[in-house]
Amino acid sequence: MSFTGTLLAESLRMEAVLEGISLQVRRIWRSDAGDPSAGQPLTWTFIAFEVPRASATRLAELLSAALEPGPWYCDLRDDEEVIVVFTGRVFRYVRGDRHAREEVEAHARSVGVPDPQIDWPE
Numbered sequence: 001m002s003f004t005g006t007l008l009a010e011s012l013r014m015e016a017v018l019e020g021i022s023l024q025v026r027r028i029w030r031s032d033a034g035d036p037s038a039g040q041p042l043t044w045t046f047i048a049f050e051v052p053r054a055s056a057t058r059l060a061e062l063l064s065a066a067l068e069p070g071p072w073y074c075d076l077r078d079d080e081e082v083i084v085v086f087t088g089r090v091f092r093y094v095r096g097d098r099h100a101r102e103e104v105e106a107h108a109r110s111v112g113v114p115d116p117q118i119d120w121p122e
Helices: 053-066 098-110
Strands: 002-008 024-032 043-052 074-077 081-086 089-094
Touching: 002 053, 002 081, 043 053, 053 074, 053 081, 053 089, 081 098, 089 098
Parallel strands: none
Antiparallel strands: 002 043, 002 074, 024 043, 074 081, 081 089
């Protein structure tokens, strides 16, 4: 079993390095999906990936240290759980747990993520 997710290249701090984790890249594409009024570039580079379940916690820790502060996060999920990573903070909850999701959404808003971007899949 594995986790799948999407990382935005623009969300990584300059000079940040993610290493020691094997990711399978499933797709890479660019799109004008950013919100410049929230301090984001308009054009984003999306990296859809898959990581073994045994490596998901370590990847979340690495991402938490590598993401730019502010309106950025990375989410990943498997059939049972959702992990949402922000700078210095990792949330993990059982899929469908509405209360836990609301807690993560509140944190996302507190760091400036625009409401339309609080859209990770359940």
